[in-house]
Amino acid sequence: MSEGRFDQQAWLARIGYRGSLQPTIATLNALVSAHAHTIAYESLDIMLGRTPRLDLPSLQRKMIEGGRGGYCLEQNMLFRAGLRSLGYTITSLQGRVVRGMAIDAPRPAIHMLLKVDMPEGPYLADVGFGNLAPTSALLLRPGVEQDTPHEQMRFIDVGGELTLQAKLSDAWEHIYRVIPYARYDSEYEITNWYTGTHPDAPYRSNIIVAKPGPNRTRITMFNRRVTVRYPTGAAERRHLTDDAQFRTVLREEFGLRMTDAEIRNCVDVMERKGEKGAPHPFFT
Structure with missing residues (x-):
């Protein structure tokens, strides 16, 4: 590159x-x-x-x-x-x-x-x-x-x-x-293909978004579940119920520039294939 x-x-x-x-x-x-x-x-x-x-x-x-x-x-x-x-x-x-x-x-x-x-x-x-x-x-x-x-x-x-x-x-x-060993970009290309296409990778079926927030908070989204975690360990959780809420969270809270159709397609994939229980441990 x-x-x-x-x-x-x-x-x-x-x-x-x-x-x-x-x-x-x-x-x-x-x-x-x-x-x-x-x-x-x-x-x-x-x-x-x-x-x-x-x-x-x-x-x-x-x-x-x-x-x-x-x-x-x-x-x-x-x-x-x-x-x-x-x-x-x-x-x-x-x-x-x-x-x-x-x-x-x-x-x-x-x-x-x-x-x-x-x-x-x-x-x-x-x-x-x-x-x-x-x-x-x-x-x-x-x-x-x-x-x-x-x-x-x-x-x-x-x-x-x-x-x-x-x-x-x-x-x-x-x-x-x-x-502790240097990697070549070609190795990242292999990893990228695996994580982006493997049927068992969580990314193909689940809405996964995260961002650090103000005052040492962190906000994460896993499918319908949005979590704000505080430095004390306390967390506030809410569940999204409709497309309007998904659009608001993705655009306003995470700052993502996405079309209505893109967001609806992600929700559709999540509804058909996404995990139904607790978030994947990598993304809690």
């Missing part, structure tokens, strides 16, 4: 960032926060029969010009292009998602994340993990409890893979294990 076609100014305008462009930790943290709060995590194109495209022009058309969000591969590839345009040195990595599972569960590497090399050390940047994406960069060092604008987070070593954990209420919960 050619990074030369990246429109830095359009990206910065899209995420509402007007701060320093010097490639420092402070700038990195501000960019992570701005991007995560503006461009929602979502996988709705897959429900519409559109396997996500990972080439940079397509990512910009969709998420910058088109007012849409994306899932991990789309989000972090766009964010990577933005960081590189500002002079950051990036290594592309993958992770094994263990949310809701044993910390050493034998999981495939299907999550994309970024390592940012700074004078202070290597940092993780990830704007694409839905309901628990870190809202600041994190020092890739085990045993250091790190504050973010949302949860406190840390890494612990599990067989040579640093496992990201978030403190939810009073408990540390696993998110994913970071594989």
